[in-house]
Amino acid sequence: MRTVFAFSLLIIVLMSGLVLVSNAPFHFYDHALKYGVESEYLQMGPVSELYLKTHLVDDDFDVPKNIDDMWEILPFQNLVVPIPTAHPFYEIAPKVKLKVGQVRVGLSFVGRHHGEILRLTPFPFEEFQIDTLGQKLFSLPLFKNYLAEKSSGEIWADLFGKDLHMPYPQGIFTRLSMLNLQYVREVIYNIYLIKMRKAFFPDNMVQIKYYPERGFGNIEMGPSVDDMRLIKREIFFLKNNHKMISFELMSLPEDEHSLIIKRKVLEQLRPKTIHENSAQMSTEFHALTFPEKLSHKGFSYLFSAWSMEQDNREYMRELIYFLEKGKSIEQRLKPLRDLSYILYGTNFSTDTELLRETAEERLKRGKKEEIENQIEKEKKEQEEVPLEAFQSKEERLDYYLENAKESGQDTDQDDSTLPLD
Numbered sequence: 410m411r412t413v414f415a416f417s418l419l420i421i422v423l424m425s426g427l428v429l430v431s432n433a434p435f436h437f438y439d440h441a442l443k444y445g446v447e448s449e450y451l452q453m454g455p456v457s458e459l460y461l462k463t464h465l466v467d468d469d470f471d472v473p474k475n476i477d478d479m480w481e482i483l484p485f486q487n488l489v490v491p492i493p494t495a496h497p498f499y500e501i502a503p504k505v506k507l508k509v510g511q512v513r514v515g516l517s518f519v520g521r522h523h524g525e526i527l528r529l530t531p532f533p534f535e536e537f538q539i540d541t542l543g544q545k546l547f548s549l550p551l552f553k554n555y556l557a558e559k560s561s562g563e564i565w566a567d568l569f570g571k572d573l574h575m576p577y578p579q580g581i582f583t584r585l586s587m588l589n590l591q592y593v594r595e596v597i598y599n600i601y602l603i604k605m606r607k608a609f610f611p612d613n614m615v616q617i618k619y620y621p622e623r624g625f626g627n628i629e630m631g632p633s634v635d636d637m638r639l640i641k642r643e644i645f646f647l648k649n650n651h652k653m654i655s656f657e658l659m660s661l662p663e664d665e666h667s668l669i670i671k672r673k674v675l676e677q678l679r680p681k682t683i684h685e686n687s688a689q690m691s692t693e694f695h696a697l698t699f700p701e702k703l704s705h706k707g708f709s710y711l712f713s714a715w716s717m718e719q720d721n722r723e724y725m726r727e728l729i730y731f732l733e734k735g736k737s738i739e740q741r742l743k744p745l746r747d748l749s750y751i752l753y754g755t756n757f758s759t760d761t762e763l764l765r766e767t768a769e770e771r772l773k774r775g776k777k778e779e780i781e782n783q784i785e786k787e788k789k790e791q792e793e794v795p796l797e798a799f800q801s802k803e804e805r806l807d808y809y810l811e812n813a814k815e816s817g818q819d820t821d822q823d824d825s826t827l828p829l830d
Contacts (some may be wrong), residue, residue: 418709437596438575438596438599441453441600442455442456442457442461443455446741449543449545450544450546450549451544451545451546451600452544453600453603453604456603457616459605459615459616459617460573460603460606460610460617461572461573461574462483462572462574462617463569463570463571463572463617463618463619464616464617464618464619465618465619466618466619466620466627468620468621468622468623470701478495479493479494479495479496479497480492480493480494480495480496480673481494481706482677482715483690483707483709483710483713484681484685484686484690484713484717485516485529485531485713485716485717486514486531486681486716486717487531487533487534487680487681487808488531488654488656488678488679488680488681489677489678489679489680489681489682489685490516490529490674490677490714491673491674491677491678492516492709493518494705494706494709497521497703498520498521498522498666499518499519499520499521499526499666499670500518500519500521500705500740501516501517501518501519501647501705501709501712502516502517502519502525502738502740502744503515503516503517503712503741503744503745503748504516504517504528504530504744505744505747506530507751508798509615512748512751512752512778513530513532514530514700514716514719514748515528515529515530515531515657516528516529516530517740518670519740520666523664523666526660526661526664526666526667526670527659527660527661527667527670527671527674528657528658528659528660529653529656529657529658529674530656530657530659531655531656532654532655532656532657534652534653534654535652535653535655536651536652536653536699537561537565537651537652537653538649538651539556539561539564540603541553542604542605542608543696544604546597546600547597547601551593551594551597552594552597552598552601553769555594555597555598556598556601561651562624562648563653565624565626565648566619566621566624567602568602568605568609568626568685569617569618569619569627570619570621571599571602573602575596575598575599594713598751609653610628611628611630611644613630613631614628614629614630615629615630615631616628617629620669620675621790624647624648625645625646625647625675626645626646626647627643627644627645627646628644628646629641629642629643629709630642630643630644630648632662638661638663638664639661639663640659640660640661641659641660641661641662642657642658642659643657643659643660644656644657644658644659645657645658645675647679647680654680657755658671658674677789681717683774686712686713686715687713687715687718687721688722690710690711690713690714690717691710691711691724693710694707694710694711694714697710702731703731703734703735703736704735707731708728708731708732708741711724711727711728711731711794712728715728719752722753725745725748725749725752725753725757726757728745729742729745729746729749729756729757729758730757730759731757732745733759733760734759735757740750746758746763750765750766752765752769753770754769754770755767755770755774
């Protein structure tokens with residue numbers, strides 16, 4: 410009897426051990442999600458359901474093809490974006506958002522009779538690094554070697570597209586069959602993706618989505634209402650080598666025009682290359698005729714150039730000059746004047762009543778005008794030839810006639826008299 414009892418006890422102990430072992434990785438993962446972990450190797454708070462579930466999105470944007478000749482693909486900051494340069498219904502306007510110590514400039518797509526229908530705001534580049542995220546667990550060879558086997562593209566796709574739920578298998582032998590090194594690594598990998606999502610994604614998100622064909626990551630924020638219109642706010646992420654590009658897109662989900670432009674933007678948007686730069690767009694702008702420079706096409710070219718070189722005062726000065734010369738709507742002009750004053754201390758207005766500048770800029774402008782006036786005065790003095798330099802009135806007459814021809818002056822239409830005496 411004692412032998413049977415001892416054997417039974419041994420079986421119970423072994424079975425209990427097997428149950429504990431089989432439950433260990435599932436219990437650890439479930440506990441980490443519900444209650445968080447605070448240890449030497451991993452610090453993680455409780456995880457919301459939002460960080461686990463993702464949605465794959467069909468990339469078929471279905472954009473009408475008959476609008477292509479009214480748009481141009483132009484660089485804007487670190488992106489290349491379709492811009493309606495010759496569209497009868499749509500235009501763009503600058504949208505400026507001020508934060509503490511930071512200015513963000515976006516593109517506002519405006520319908521002629523609909524107001525703002527879409528807004529795109531790029532964010533600065535970020536490094537997409539595959540590292541330990543400050544956790545000792547991820548530096549262990551067990552996981553580090555596993556992570557090294559994955560490409561950055563695969564990790565990017567999993568960051569946005571992988572569902573991180575791990576169902577609890579029924580049956581001890583089923584769990585034991587899954588209990589291997591690969592499965593343990595997979596548990597740690599899921600925790601790694603959760604930590605990445607918490608690092609990159611905003612706390613007020615409502616959904617994670619992924620566009621497999623384009624490689625777009627997408628975070629949908631909670632909707633808002635403005636002027637009785639429902640506004641959908643999303644943040645899109647693109648991987649460009651080891652850089653992560655992101656931009657905010659605000660659209661009107663109940664507006665057909667907003668949906669058309671949104672589909673077109675997502676279809677044709679891409680990261681900017683080194684060959685697409687401000688100098689190229691400035692050259693294209695200055696190749697336009699004067700009426701074209703005053704048009705929406707001219708504004709789009711010059712605004713594109715400035716967006717890639719925002720410390721260039723001359724681009725901003727030209728933007729405001731041509732907008733004031735043309736028939737620009739205040740929706741474009743006012744944000745640029747205000748932005749110019751913030752960045753450069755002057756709004757560059759050619760209208761003295763609208764000109765706004767700091768005392769420092771006013772002093773600089775006064776000194777510049779004084780120098781220019783002095784140069785012009787000296788130039789005129791150098792051009793005047795004393796009477797003693799001529800041997801006769803005829804020689805002096807010939808001199809002034811020759812000067813008039815070189816300067817392009819029409820002497821037949823000039824009512825003034827030559828200084829013969």
